[in-house]
Amino acid sequence: MNVKDFDFELPQELIAQDPLEDRSGSKLLILDKDTGKTEHRIFRDIVSYLNPGDCLVINNTKVIPARLYGVKEGTEAHIEILLLKRRENDIWETLVKPGKKAKPGTKIIFGDGLLTGEVIDVVEEGNRLIQFSYEGIFEEILDRLGQMPLPPYITHRLKDKNRYQTVYAKYDGSAAAPTAGLHFTPELLQTIREKGVHIAEVTLHVGLGTFRPVKVENVSEHHMHSEFYMIDEKAADTINAAKRAGGRIICVGTTSCRTLESAAKEDGTIEPTSGWTEIFIYPGYHFKILDALITNFHLPESTLLMLVSALAGREHVLAAYQEAIENKYRFFSFGDAMFITSENTKEGED
Template sequence: MLDLKNMKKSDFYYELPEKLIAQTPIEPRNASRMMKIDRRSGAVEHSRFYSLCNYLKKGDLLILNDSRVLPARIYGEKADNGSFIEFLLLEQKGAMKWEILCRPGKKAKVGTRFVFGGGKLSAVITDVLDDGNRIAEFECEGSFFSALDEIGQMPLPPYIKEKLSDKERYQTVYSHELGSSAAPTAGLHFTKEMLEELEARGINIGYVTLHVGLGTFRPVKEENVLEHKMHSEHYELPERTANLINETKASGGRVIAVGTTSCRTLESVAAFYNEIRPCEGYTDIFIYPGFDFKVLDGLITNFHLPESTLIMLVSAFLGYENTMNAYKIAVEDKYRFFSFGDCMLII
């Protein structure tokens, strides 16, 4: 039994063999395994993602995060001596100004200039922040994002060691709004044809935008879960999606979030405004067991790291015992884990 007033990070630990961490995406996208779980009973059924239609009803609503991952890892050299530098773009702070992580950091003093892609991009460090991140002012002759797309690499999570041959496989097929440092991975399972089939069956689809920050990979350091501070991320809930959610609720349909980012967007808006309405802003909502869900009726999500805020969110929605049991089954049945892995459907 989980003590809601004294939750420990270790409560959310499970043993995961390294060989179950998916290193490459499966082909086709929707061939991944899907564990369907009854939210009330915890009963588990094994399926494939291409069978998702069989578990949804006409009038249900899927909420997808349309954020697009920046090829935000760039390699270059110091302008004056050609020594190596690596930048990871974190958040845009102005027209050509970005907060970055860089390695090796000792080279990136204020005023230092770096060049990337043989001069396609250049940058000057303008500030060093308290946490060691830098602010860099970029210059380029043409479009910054075109240059970034040409020379940048996908910022794959640290547990993925294999090089990605096709950058688009770390994007959802519906990604549109540039700004994420990591993919909203639950959406990687969809194909364009599958989305069309869902809509043809009367299942509605709405989009939100939440730009995923690298904080999503930061481990929970405090043993007391309630002491953890979440990173802040920018979100947008458009009018069409807000209307779809309200209409679905009014007609008795189910609102099913695709991914923890979609979940956090919807529940942030509901918590802040006490209703669903068009808006944008920043959220640092932390969802853990005991949380009162106001919007979600279902959740599609991948299998997450032990002791992470994401497994805590799943435990809040599915129930702690049900969640830990599902993960135990997933390990025993050799499901694929994390970003390129399999998923669960909780309804």
């Protein structure tokens, strides 16, 4: 399978630069994964497509303000750092720009000395291991000095940090938001619960690999970066009970999907677990537990587009994307949403 099979022409003006004022007011494209049939709605209409007994699986990771701007000690050269993965003893794996100024032994000053870092090693793909020194609590310093690590295709500055967080974000650790969840409001989630839909919370800390392009021609040769995930006993019990009772398992976002598919057994059950996953889902993959998916519109040739193509079929997905372009849907992190399901019957206009 060639990476070019997942290419499409996207007008630049359809890349959403800012979040909508109303989170749940975005467009929603309903795609029947079996027939390719589509419908056009508003996101809050998602309630009409959920049935009592279904289980909505959300990723409660929290994005940290992981982008830091500092100066190199001695030369005052400007250096930008993106925190990728926490190691032990205040050591982080980071992406540094420009990398040539960050050789081992280099010291970087942030916030007039509030935080300092020393490059201690170079790891895969040129990433740097940096050991940080500070007084106080690291998270509080990061909140003061750091900026949200918006994807490279978003050029506008974010006015409110919370708009790059889901309303249910709990656990610090992501370098990117699980963006399908950005459409939910507390009120919408309450309406969903009142309809009899179960909600299970899992955690997957999204890494920078979510933005990395596929650089190999043969899709199967692509290697995903590892990301930490966690499923607690309450979530596992909720998901298993819904599955046993005949409810659908509906993942909010590709991150929730990859979490469940990493942990699920062949019989479609889940046990409480945590660990690191490098799961790569592309056409030909057999889903063990997921029945339906709420997701945003993704980059051409991206692993995320490959995942949704595995669920709904590449032809159906690319045809739906073309329809979305014609209807001026907004793409990527702050863009509109798609619900991929096999049942377009509604129980009533809720």
